[in-house]
Amino acid sequence: MPLREAKSIDTLAAETREADLTLSADPPLTLALDRHTSTPRLGRASATPRSYAANEFVPSDRRRLFTELITQTDLTWKQAHRALDRCLQCWDKTGALDTITDYPEFDTPQFHSTRDILHETDSSYHDLEDTTLSDSTDVAVINEPGLSPLDRTLLPDSYQQVDPFTGDTTSxxxxxxxxxxxxxxxxxxxxxxxxxxxxxxxxxxxxxxxxxxxxxxxxxxxxxxxxxPGFIDDPDVRTFLRLAEAVFTGSDLRVADLRPLVERLGIDLDRTADHRRVDSVDVGPAYEQFADALHTGTVDDAISAYERAAESSLSQLREESDKLGLLSTAFTPQRLTQLQYYIESFDIPVDQPxxxxxxxxxxxxxxxxxxxxxxxxxxxxxxxxxxxxxxxxxxxxxxxxxxxxxxxxxxxxxxxxxxxxxxxxxxxxxxxxxxxxxxxxxxxxxxxxxxxHGGDATRDSVGTPFVAPETPDGEQEPPETISQSTLQRLANCPREEFFHRLVESPTTIPMARGTVIHEAAEVCATHPETVRERQEDVVDAMVDQIRAYATTPRERVERTKCVLALETIQQYLDAHPPTDTPYETYTDRSQSNNLAERLGLTVDSTLTERWFQAPDIGLHGFVDLLHTETALVDYKTGSQSTAGKLRQQASLDPLHDEPNFQAAAYLAQHRRENPNQPLEIRFVHLLEHDTQLARGDTVPLEELVTTVEYLPCTFGEFAARRETFDAVTDYADSNDRVKALDSLGYEAYREFFESHDLPRKGINTERREAIIQSFIEYTKNRVKDTKYVERGCRSAVEDIDGLVGERYLTEDLDAFEAFVATQRERLAAYREEGFPVRTREDGPNWDRVDAQDVVIDDV
Missing domain, CATH: 3.40.50.300 (P-loop containing nucleotide triphosphate hydrolases)
Structure with a gap:
């Protein structure tokens, strides 16, 4: 592939060796040519036109000119920098400073003022304009088209032009x-x-x-x-500016934003407090002294406070501030903005190796x-x-x-x-x-x-395992029990479970809100009358627990959410009071209730926050409320899902994109307590309709509750139930299902399905179709041999599949428990061999991965 062949530096040095002076627009080239000069001489053998005229390798007078502008005019720093930048560019590219105001865009008072000050102030641009080379000077110019019009004012009438290209091509x-x-x-x-x-x-x-x-x-x-790195990349300069910016953020500054800044001051903040407001934690005296210097002292005071805390020097920042006239002025947010703008806009030279x-x-x-x-x-x-x-x-x-x-x-x-x-x-x-x-x-x-190099074609489609920590000799045993949240992480992204064990997640405002609302629910169940009498105190205590995570304007919103959640809890418990029943498979709580402690109350109910650990099914967890012998209650502060959606999210083959096994896990545990009984778990969504409730609208309590049932029966037995028959005939009289099955009657319907074990859709397809055909013939013989009977019977069977889609049957929980056992074995293997990113071909649902910044996808 052709490429114009460029002359090497050695070649250019040879071609310009006889010249008294070699000019180029490229400073690195002029320095390189100087280094290639073997003959002793005074002055430089090669230079850019402006560096030759100013007698500096790289003229750096823009900062000095900027200081002149901000001290002699009323221009803001941004206006002064823009005017200076445009004027110098125009001067260089046109050869005349006065040209700037010939353009309508720049024919303004600020550009007139800038032009006039530049006319009066010494600069390398004036030096170049005022310098001439005699015709006796043997001048060589490399890449003459690259010189600007102002550069060309230095050139004598006659000079040697040197092309940077040879005229040939290369590859x-x-x-x-x-x-x-x-x-x-x-x-x-x-x-x-x-x-x-x-x-x-x-x-x-x-x-x-x-x-x-x-x-x-x-x-x-x-x-x-x-x-x-340049001056702006200096770690202390960068930290000083960012730390000052953080301090001026005020009470809404978060620990996570402050941590990387104060680490340079030797301060280590607890990562679990990442989402807390800084004013709710003790950062330390070094930070407090720095913050105090910012709020009450001068720029010099703030720099000194940082130097003491970080045990480092900001001498050059102090020098630049002094040149700008800021050193003895109050350190305000405006001063900080000016400093940041100046440092980002100008190339400040630093001592480099x-x-x-x-x-x-x-x-x-x-x-x-x-x-x-x-x-x-x-x-x-x-x-x-x-x-x-x-x-x-x-x-x-x-x-x-x-x-x-x-x-x-x-x-x-x-x-x-x-x-x-x-x-x-x-x-x-x-x-x-x-x-x-x-x-x-x-x-x-x-x-x-x-x-x-290093292609990815041979990588395993399920991901390269993350290297696991060393384990003791011998085969790794499966963990005795796991939680439903661990189960969901393993199903979605096993590597997240690895990091979940290593890195404790910080509390966020939704987490803090959820925690205090759950604590309030326990207090309501234990001390209902006290909560009514001290309603305002309870809400105040709830808000106090959230305040560390909420911005000041957000506090009113959080208070409203606490009020609405508390009222909804009370309404639900009033309408559905729990039954005080002894339980054998649940034990006492092992965690504190901070809200109760704030209120001076004890929570010793045998129904709230009950812990279970069930090695026989491999699960452990907390139940919010043991409501009755056959019903559990779980309070939710997030968005509501239907029973059907929750069942879909618990699908095992294939795994759902948003796995959710809570209902299955808690029902599996509760059937240990009450085998062979219908059970249910009720998810009470306390904030689902908070906007309507805050407006004063009435929301029926039942709209806030999603109930997932468990029935201790097979699919065939479910089909024979009276409730199932009533559901599949709950249509208008003209519907084919009603015309066929109402005439058949429930008893005949039940007798058929009790004697024919109907498989689910997708299981034993041939046998299922044979039973459906038998049911159609069975009904025709008892009702009428018509098309509507055939359509009605087939539609009714399809409805049965849909009804089961919102419930768990015996085989569903059996399959779930087998899934738990498999996941426990996999977890043991992962601890031995390494945690992969993915368990399915399309990879994890990244929206459900909390540790995205450390869980790297290898595929």
């Missing part, structure tokens, strides 16, 4: 395509060491993830490098004076977008940048192109300039000459 090298960013960094680091660092250059997109990964990898490997690997940005340079160059990424960020300015010709800008890009690709005696195959399940996009360099469409790196 692109092989691209090394890797599956991920980390794979690129790993491959790079294996090629580097401290002894060869001075010979290596690395080109990448400084705004991409590659940049911090490469810097971190080099630091870890103790390999020196230069050209890395002058040795080691050279890191450089792929969109900002042409030449790297190193024999070995690694090019990483080569994506969209390597092309400069033309600025939307009236003095910029976008076509010319793109052509000049394309020239730069072609030169850039040909640095070094050894060149290695390391790129990523895809990102976010889509092919990575090569830099747009490859479309101009090669003679075919380029949509991915596979369209260029390449070698693939």
């Amino acid at each position: 692109l090298p092989q691209f090394h395509v890797f599956p991920s960013t980390t794979a690129i960094v790993d491959a790079l680091i294996t090629q580097l060491d401290t002894h060869t660092a001075e010979a290596v250059g690395i080109v990448l997109d400084e705004s991409s993830l590659l940049s911090p990964l490469v810097e971190s990898a080099l630091e870890t490997a103790c390999i020196p490098y230069q050209g890395g 002058n040795e080691g690997i050279l890191l450089t940005d792929g969109a900002a340079t042409s030449y790297i004076d190193r024999p070995v160059v690694f090019y990483l990424g080569l994506g969209d960020g390597w092309a400069q977008q033309p600025p939307d300015r009236p003095w910029v010709d976008p076509v010319e800008h793109v052509q000049q940048d394309l020239n730069r890009f072609e030169v850039l690709l040909q640095n070094g005696q050894e060149r290695h192109f390391l790129v990523q195959a895809s990102q976010a399940d889509a092919d990575s996009s090569p830099c747009v300039y490859f479309q101009d360099i090669v003679d075919q469409p380029v949509e991915s790196f596979s369209d260029l000459p390449h070698t693939t």
Whole structure:
């Protein structure tokens, strides 16, 4: 594939060796040419026009000019920076400062003021305008079209033009395509060491993830490098600004937002308090002193407080603040905004090492004076977008940048192109300039000459196991019991169960609300009259427990939710008082009730928050309320589901996308307590209609309850029940089911199904169809041989399948208990061999994975 061949730095040095001065618009090239000069001389052999005129390698007077503007005008910092930026750009690109106000967009008072101050203030732009080279100076200019009009004012009448290209073509090298960013960094680091660092250059997109990964990898490997993070990337400067921003957030600041900032101050905050407001926890005296300095002191006071807490220096930030006139002013949110804007807008020079690997940005340079160059990424960020300015010709800008890009690709005696195959399940996009360099469409790196490394074609479709911790010698025994929540995690994403054991989840406001409402339900069941008498105190105590997680405006909303939940609990218990019955398979509570303690009450009911641990079915858990001998109650603060939806979510083959086994688990446990009896679990949704209730609307209590039944019978026995017959004939008289089965009568219906064990749909299909045909003939013989009888009988059987879809039968809970046993065995195997991400082909439902940031999908 053809590529215009670029001259090497050695070649350019040879072609310009006889010149008194070599000019180029590329500062790294001029420095490289200086290093290639072997003849002793005064001054620089090569320079950019502005650096030559100002006698500086890289003139850096923009910050000084900005300070002049904000001290001599009433412009805001943002206005001053914008006006300065546009004026200097126009001056450079047109050769005259006054041109800026010729454009209507910039013919405004702020640009007139900026122009006038720039006219009066010394700068490298004035130096360049005022400097001339005599005709006796032998000048060579590399890539003369790359010089700006202001640059060209320095040129004498006669000079040597040096083309950066040879006029021949060359070929692109092989691209090394890797599956991920980390794979690129790993491959790079294996090629580097401290002894060869001075010979290596690395080109990448400084705004991409590659940049911090490469810097971190080099630091870890103790390999020196230069050209890395700037002033804004200094960890103490960044922490100081972000910590100040966090403090000014006020009472709604969360522990999770503060933790990474105060870690640099040596403060370790409890992760379980992540969603708590900072003002509800004790952060420590170092943080309190820093916060106090922000609220009451000067910028200098705040910097000093941080330095004491972090035991580090912010001397350069102090110097910059002093130059800006801020050091002795009060540290206010406005001052913080100004500091942040200044640091983000200007390139503040920092002392950096002058040795080691050279890191450089792929969109900002042409030449790297190193024999070995690694090019990483080569994506969209390597092309400069033309600025939307009236003095910029976008076509010319793109052509000049394309020239730069072609030169850039040909640095070094050894060149290695390391790129990523895809990102976010889509092919990575090569830099747009490859479309101009090669003679075919380029949509991915596979369209260029390449070698693939570390492909994923051989990976197991169910995921690579996460390495499990070491276990004691011997076979790992299955855990005796597991909870229904563990069961749901294993079904959806086994690896989440691994991290759930390692990383305790922080309490969120919905969790805190749910906890206090459940505690209130227990207090209501234990002390109903006390709650009525002290209703306001109970709500106040509930809100106190939530306050640490709620924003100040949110407190009123949470109070309303607490009031509505408490009233609904009371209404339900008044309408359906629990029966005080002794139970054998449930034991005393083992957890405290914080709300009761706040109210000075004890909760010792034998019906609320009852613990069960059942090794024979492999389950354990808490039941909110043992309502009657045959009914359980579970309070819910989330959205309501129908019984049919809950049954679907508990499907075992295939597993549902949103597994929910709570009803099955609790019914399986309760049938141990009451075998051979119909049972039910009632989910009382306390906040399902909170908006209507808050408006004062009346919502029938039964609309808040979802009931899931268990019937101790087979499917065939269910079909023969009177309730089933009534349900399948609950239609208009004209319906085929009614015309057929009402005439048949329940007794004849029951006799048939008691003598014919009807299988479920999808099980023993041939036998099921034979029984249906027998039922049709049975009914025809007793009613009438018509089409409506056949249609009615078949429709009635289909209805029976639908009715079972909302209930559990004996075989359903038997199958569920077998599923639990299998999952316990799998859990034991996972602890021995490793936890996979997925158990089904389409992978986990990521919306149901709490630890997404640590559960990495390997497939």
